[in-house]
Amino acid sequence: MNSLIYVDGLVDKVYQMPYPSEGAETFMDRMDYILSHDKIDVIIPTLDSEIITYLRLKSELINRGVHTFLPEEEQFILRDKTKLSTFFPPKGIAVPKTIIMNDPRQAKDISKDIPFPVIVKGRFYEAFAANNPDEVVKLYHLIEHKWGLPILVQEIIIGDEFNVVIIGDGKGKTIGMVPQRKLVITDKGKGFGGVVVKNEKLEAFSKKIIEILHWRGPCELEIMKDSKDDFYLLEINPRFPAWVRLAEGAGQNLPAATVALAMGEKVEPFTECNTGTLFIRHAEDLISNIAVMGEISTMGELTKCEVRSAKSEAEEKNKTTKHTKITKEDK
Secondary structure, three states, X not given: OOHHHHOOOOOOEEEOOOOHXXXXXXXXXXXXXXXXXXXXXXXXXXXXXXXXXXXXXXXXXXXXXXXXXXXXXXXXXXXXXHHHHHHOHHHOOOOOOEEEEOOHHHHHHHHHOOOOOEEEEEOOOOEEEEOOHHHHHHHHHHHHHHHOOOEEEEEOOOOEEEEEEEEEEOXXXXXXXXXXXXXXXXXXXXXEEEEEOOOHHHHHHHHHHHHHHOOEEEXXXXXXXXXXXXXXXXXXXXXXXXXXXXXXXXXOOHHHHHHHXXXXXXXXXXXXXXOOOEEEOOOOOOOOOHHHHHHHHHHOEEEHHHHHHHHHHHHHHHHHHHHHHHHHHXX
């Protein structure tokens, strides 16, 4: 459950969507219910696993007045982690050596192709380092239980790590692009701090990926630069990253551009971004009421304006109580 539903002043209405595994019919039934209560002009999916549903139901959504700006299904499949190491290298984009695992017994032969340590990845999420075949097997079962097969084992590239948020127009051109170098990295490799950089070779490498794929819509490129100044494509995440606000802070409001493109408006390509713009992620405790969680969990929807009214009444009552107490003490 997204913690942002507890933030006041951010959204007016929240609807819970079914898991992608529940199928297209369940998805459209839920969408029709939502549209019977609220109009939706544009949807920007944020989870890898749900995007294929939006792609396959594009015409049904358009018939209901709901617009998206997403790639074709073929493009989406080609950027899958299992495809990168075979599709891109012949086209001039380097990718770390990768082994696709569907059987844990493959672990004993990994060192014949890739030296340890290696990175063990799930098809959708999670990546961990492994130092030997036994650790690979352990991680294989851990990731399989969460995300299914196949499991990827990948060569580790030592160097600088970059993330690039980018929008393609679907014809091979780039609408906007903001590259950042990771400065603060968690134990799971997630960026908790980064700075916008200017690197012409990195920009050319990123634009070439979009050109090859004819990518349409937003995505995030995960790229490594080794000690020889060579770039390697690690992943293409087919949606905006969590740090996309950095793009807006650097002068390229890419989410707003995506909304305009989805609505058929002409958007001029961004040409500059403010290098040196920095982001640092922090955690914050949000204070709410158990009724908020109960409503979204049981009803599958939440009207924020009603919740704000109830909260305001509770706060006012609390202030009155405190004022009365202070007055008595003063007397």
